[in-house]
Amino acid sequence: MPVSFGINRCFLTMKPADADAVGAAAESDEVLVERAKADLEAFGGLYERYVGAIYSYIYHRTGVVADAEDLTERVFMQALTHLDRYSYRGMPFSVWLYRIAHNSVANWYRDRSRHKSVPMDEAILGSDGGSGELDQVEAVILVQRAVAGLASERQQVLLLKFVEDLPHSEIGKIMGRSEGAVKALLHRTLRALKEEMGGTIHGAVKKQQKRDR
Numbered sequence: 001m002p003v004s005f006g007i008n009r010c011f012l013t014m015k016p017a018d019a020d021a022v023g024a025a026a027e028s029d030e031v032l033v034e035r036a037k038a039d040l041e042a043f044g045g046l047y048e049r050y051v052g053a054i055y056s057y058i059y060h061r062t063g064v065v066a067d068a069e070d071l072t073e074r075v076f077m078q079a080l081t082h083l084d085r086y087s088y089r090g091m092p093f094s095v096w097l098y099r100i101a102h103n104s105v106a107n108w109y110r111d112r113s114r115h116k117s118v119p120m121d122e123a124i125l126g127s128d129g130g131s132g133e134l135d136q137v138e139a140v141i142l143v144q145r146a147v148a149g150l151a152s153e154r155q156q157v158l159l160l161k162f163v164e165d166l167p168h169s170e171i172g173k174i175m176g177r178s179e180g181a182v183k184a185l186l187h188r189t190l191r192a193l194k195e196e197m198g199g200t201i202h203g204a205v206k207k208q209q210k211r212d213r
Contacts, residue, residue: 029046029093032045033046055072058101060159095170154185157182157189168183
C-alpha cells in the first residue's frame, strides 16, 4: 500500500533540503535525534526515514487509509513533542517509534470499539479475473480471515515479523516481551494459524466440490 503524502502536511516546514537530505541519510539515528533536539529541521530526516514503515504498520493494523494517515501523523507529532525524553539506552529510535504506533493503534481500537480488519493485497485484487487469479484471491481471503480471527498480540507479532521484517529482539522491545517470549509466541501463532488454515482450506475444497457437481 503506497504512502499517501497527505500525512506530510504538518512536517513540510521541517523536511530537509535536497543537499541536507543526502547528509541526513548518511547519519545514524542517534546523531539525527541529538541534532533534532536542538534543530527542528533535523527531525525531517527522521521523518523521511521512517514514515513509510510506520504508515505501513498502522495501515496493516487498521485497514483504513484515512485513519492510518491520521495515526501516522499523530505518532510523529508525539515523537517530536517528547523527543527530549528519548535516549538510546538499548532501545533504537525505530523501536521507540513502533511502540508509540502500537499504543496509538491500541487506543484507536479501544476508544472506538472497532473490529480488526486485515487489508487486501491491492495488487491481487486488481487482477483481471482469470481463473488462476481468482483462485489466488480466494486463497488470500482465506488467509486474511484466519489472521483476523487471531488474538491482537498474535496478529501483531505476525505483522512485525513477516511484514515489517524486524528481528525478534526489536519485536520484543516493541511488545514489551523478552526475545525468547517473542519466539515462543510466534511459534504458537504459526501453529494455530496452520491448524486454522487446514480446517478452512478443507472446508473450501468441499464447498468447491459441491459447486462442481
